[in-house]
Amino acid sequence: MKILLSLTLIYLAGIAAQENAARNIPASLLECYNTTAMLVKDDRLPHSMPALIALIRKIENTAGLNMDLRTLSIALLHRFRQDGIERNPSVQVQDGIVPFSPTGMSFSRHAATLKLIPGNAISFPNSSLTAVERCSLHYMLSSSFEMIQRDGESSVCSTISQTAQYRVERNVGEEDATESESIGDDVETLTPLELEMIKHKTNEYQPKVTTEDPNWLYPALPPNHPDSARISTYTQSSCPVENGVVKTKWGAVSMGPVLAGIAAALEPQTVTLAELLSADLEEKGYTSGPALTNRWIATLGGDLAEAALIQGPGQVSSINIGAIGGFNSTALPRWYFLTTNENLETTTAEIRGDLDGLILADSVASWYSSVSTLRLSQILDMYYSSRGVFNSTMRACNRRTLFSTVAENATMVNQVYSSALLLYEEVARVTMSAERIQSLATIAANALSVYIPASMNSDLPCDATNAVNDSNTASADLTIIIDTTWPFTTIQPFLASLLEGIEVGKFNSNFTLINGYDGSLMINSSNMLLDFYSFNATQYANFTSGFDLPKALEALRILQKERLNKEQSQNIGGSNSDVVLVLSYTSSITTDADKEYCLQQLRIIREEVPDSVFLYLTYGSKDKWSDIAANSTTDTFAITATSTTDTLTTINPVISRIKQIPKRLINSACGASFSSTGSTASFVDYVEPSGIKYYRLNPNYFSTDTATVKVQGAGWGYLNVCTSRSVVQPNSTSPNDVSCTSVTTNTHSISISCSGVDLIHRCQPLYLSVAANASDSVSYQCTDANVCRYPDMRKFTISYDNLVCRSSASTFFFAPLVLVVSFIINFM
Structure with a gap:
């Protein structure tokens, strides 16, 4: 009796202040739905893993934050995640009315999950993020579907080519009316296997059952039914948008279940159904299922239960899982389009997120016990990488192998069954017996056991991950001199991929963006990707357009000398490599006088800042920089077309070259003047x-x-x-x-x-x-x-x-002897 009372008190404490579990948008999230700017996807941060990790790191680095891994994971879940938020297309924005609410199918599982992960976000530091960052984080963590047909969407839905490219465009929806029609041809890629599944609409990878479904006898909705009216009035999209999905190298991942799995493991709960369900359901035998573990309903158990309850009654022989899709952009992913509008209860992105969440839940408590200072950002940074969490087994590329370890089939069937019983009243659209629910739960679990090994083998495997892994990460102070005649929509995805590739962040690289026209600072030295993500077309257009390299080099000299003096004052004995990337468009050095002046400036910079390395990337032929570059073979790069796809192909060689440039060991006593002052720091x-x-x-x-x-x-x-x-x-x-x-x-x-x-x-x-x-x-x-x-x-x-300070590249080591010889010769 005492145990039951304790569990009840824990459960009641857990649901206290859980405003995200209510059937309305909480006050903390209203800013993401009542402001037009927050509804425009292209005005928010990209849904990429580097962006998500950068947001979490920013929170973790908040001054005075008193949250460890457990408390922050739970607070993030309760503060930013609310699944199933949909727009009511019949209602316009009005004073006091926001036409959004959590009415989607995924809300019920979300609410049940929150109730089994006690906590709240009362102490979360809201000021640690900007409004755009807060809303971006909400949309990254919250699952929902935009099902209503968008204007002009046919160009998105129909363009699945035989070359396995899924080309998509941004389309003008009701909440995105200010967006442009097209983003060019930066596209996601589907594998031939995925395309074949789409083309033939097969159920090849679904287990077949012979049990006859009695619910096929039920008629369709009558014409006067409210749901029927809504369906007939608003046409369904052929390629709906799935929200809450983040792009990784190992496939698109629904991140809400990943966070929920971590939080559940750090606040473990195993509760009997009798403690959760009503007395009426208990009398009908719905509490007979096994005890429910919160990590399961937060991940695989919850999504498979939805599929069993929603699809099961209407499917004669199978339950379909694994709806696939693609992002609108490789570099700046913000839209994730699905290739079907049917059977969306367990999409492939959700399967990856559920599985990753369950894998991390299986070990995170042990890691946390060994490393009390372990951070959420570190877990995500290690898991979604080539290195893994403390070993090469625990990483995203290995999820298919780890599936059988963390999701033993009998356990999975039991947990899906119990999850389905808990969600039955809220999710099911028909009346079913507990026995029938158990049967459907078994079918759903078995479908996943077949789907993961058969249909997820196109994700980047570990051997391919190892092949592209470079044990030498970039550590650069990268200064980019940009020709501002570059169209922003062309250069933005290139810069995003470049900065992500050199791992801009407090532990690796930082960047500075300089206007190539006059040397003015566009983005001052920063080690935060968020500073670039927030730099938009309007800000870019505010800078004078053009390219004048002599002026830019003059400004660069000042910045570099200031950096050397700062390192001297701070007694820094080593730092990142010093790399300057000149990013030219159609402009070039047109006169011999300008070329000679630039060469002179570059010689002076090499004398004053001997560690600086200049790279040149240009549109068209790179030969125009061969006379300027120190090594035209290794230090010049060309973009031969202005399409986004072509510019992205240029990134890897540039990143590889930056990685080749060693970090700097310096004499901190020298400064920019190279006159020794103070001591040499370690x-x-x-x-x-x-x-x-x-x-x-x-x-x-x-x-x-x-x-x-x-x-x-x-x-x-x-x-x-x-x-x-x-x-x-x-x-x-x-x-x-x-x-x-x-x-x-x-x-x-x-x-x-x-x-x-x-x-x-x-x-x-x-x-x-x-x-x-x-x-x-x-x-x-x-x-x-x-x-x-x-x-x-x-x-x-x-x-x-015994370090010294000498600046000029032409300085004689034997300067006193040279002066004596010169004196003798002059007076002979």
Whole structure:
């Protein structure tokens, strides 16, 4: 009796203040539905995993935030998720009336889930995000369907080509009346298998049953039925929009179930149906199902129960799951279109989200117990990556394999059955016995067991993930000088993919955007992708259009000198690589005088900022930059067409080149003037298991006298340290001129000098790498959220002795001797 009372009190406490479980839009979400700007999808953030992680990191970094992984996961669920919100097309916006409410089929499961995950969002820091960011997060986490036909949608729904491209356009809907008709040809791709399923509308992967369904005898809705009137008045879309879906490299994922699975595992509840259902249903035998676990109704159990209750009575031999679709854009995904308007209870995006949520729920409590400082952003960052959560097994590419581990068939059948009994009164459209519900739940569970291995094999597998994985992540201070004659709609997706590719964020890269016409700042130095996502066409148009590289280089010199002086004042002994990307359109350097001036400016910059590397990306032929680039083979790139698809094909070579540029080891005493002031600071850095970091110390910081660079491990695991004077990326597999050694807590010293050369530019830099072996035992000592991207990163320190400050690329190392010789010659 005491146990029952305790469970009841927990349940009642859980539903207190759960405004998102009510049949109306809560006050906290009204701003996303009563403001026109928030309803326009193209004015919100893209539905991509980097955008979602950036939002969660921003919340986690809020000053004074007192929320751990458990409390924040639950607060996010209760604050931002409300499934099933639909627009009433019969009602216009009026004072005091918002024509949206949670009337969709997915609301009931959502409400039941919230009641089984006790908590609220009372202490959530609303000011941590802007209104656009709050609403973007809501739409990323909340599942719903836009079923009404949109104006001009035929160009979206019918264009499924034989080349497996699903080309889609933005269309003007009631809430998106200000949007343009087309976004060009940046498209999602469907596999031939998916296209064949669409073309033939087969049930090839659905299990067949012979049980006769008695409900086929029920007639269709009468003509005077309200639902019948609504259906006849508003035509159904042939390719409805599914909301709450986020694009990942491993397929489109419904993110609400992922968050709910994590939250449920951190606040576990297993409740009998007798505690949840009414006395009337208990008398009729509907409480006979197994105890319900909240992680199951939050993920696979809930969606499969919907399919069983809604589809089951009308299907003679099968339950159809796995409706597929595609995003409107590869770079800036905001619309996710489905290829059918039928059987949407368990879409493929929902299956991925349910499965990912259940996989993470199976382990997150153990991780949290081992790492009390573990963050939600870290879990998502690791799982949706090539590295995995603390091992290579726990990652999105492996979900098909992990399915049988976390969803044993008997358990799944029981949990789908119990979920269906709980949802029966709210979801079912017919009257069914508990026995019939159990039968349909079994069919739905079996359908999933067949569907995942047979129809989800087009998702990027782990071997392909490993093939494209680069253990060297970009760490760059990227300055982009943009020719503002570029059309914003053309250059925006390119820049988005570029910045995501170099992993702009507090742990990797940052960027600055400069107007190529006059050198004015468009976006000041930022390590937040959100700053770029919020930069829109209106802001872009406010800058003077054009391209004047001499002016831009003058402004760049000032910025770079300010950066060096800032590093000196802050005593920074190492930092990201310094990369400048000149992004030209149709403009070029037209006169010999301008070309000579630019070459002069570039020479000065190389003397004042020796670590800077210039790259050039242009529309058309890249030959026009061959005289300007230091290396026209490696540092110039061309976009040969202005379509979005063609510009995106240029991204990978640019990203790869940026990754090749080592991080900077510097003498913090030098500054922009290269006159030594103060002491030389050490440099602390971190590397993840299986990762590697590359560095370069320019000869401007050492001379004919011997200098020393020291690498010391913090004892968090073995590190492999390699050095070279000729190999830019030295590692243990490099064939020549590379020296390697292991470091744990000891210090490895490297002696360097420019002995035997007379000019700085003839002296080779020191190239250094630090790598961590993944085979070592896992250590979770990296707990400082300001510097640790992952808890298992390994810390090391790079320090120096006898560094100097020399700036000019033509400086003689033997300057005093040269002056003496010159004096003697002049007076002979």
